[in-house]
Amino acid sequence: MVAGYCSAPHSMAPWKFRRSASMCNRRANTKLAGFTLLEAMIALVIVSLGMMAVHTQLNRYVVSTAFIEQKSLASWIASNTLTDFSVAPQWPPLGVTEGEVTFAQREWIWRAEVSETPVENLRRVDVAVFRSDSPELQIHTMSGFIEPPPPRGFVPLNWLSVGMGAGRAGAGG
Structure with a gap:
């Protein structure tokens, strides 16, 4: 030059x-x-695609968390309902029974179907749980078997006292 x-x-x-x-x-x-305008625009496109991918994954995480929360709550409701049936003073009638419950500041509907089994003195209970705002969508189902309640005046065995009676040679054996 x-x-x-x-x-x-x-x-x-x-x-x-x-x-x-x-x-x-x-x-x-x-x-x-410096960078040319084209280089800057390409960099912005790449960054925006990455941000969209992160946003999509975060959205999936939130949706999955909400679903798992509903499944857990519905599972507890079904378990509680089965427990109520098993400790009731009378056997539940055969057929379908429905009820509503408030659990975790939400309204829920449960539907229990009690049916006979081939085993005498054993009934099957299928409990389905739904949200009150969408009763057509079943959230969780649980099945269990219940036996008849104990006869009146029956005193259950105190399992803590078993093994502490006469004839045992000290604790543990």
Whole structure:
């Protein structure tokens, strides 16, 4: 490069491009010092695609957490209902029984179907749990077997006292 001139296309006369040395250096430096608009736009597209992927995964996580919460609560309701049937003073009647319960500040509906089994003195109970606001959507189901309640006046065995009676040689054996 000739002093006082910037590089110019060979077909043009060099005197048309007479510039100071600082102008030439500034132009040369600006070409090397930044990103072009196209590069910046491509980088923004890549970043936005990454952010969309993260957002999608977070949304799936939130939906999964809400589903697991509902399944857990419905499981507890079904378990509680089966326990109520098994400790009731009378055997539940055969057929379908429904009820409503408030659990975890939400309204729930449970439906229990009691049926006979081939085993005498054993009944099967199938409990299904639904949300009150969408009773057509079954959230959880649980099955259990119950036996008849003990006869009136029956005293259950105290299992803590078993093994502490006469004939045992000390604790543990």
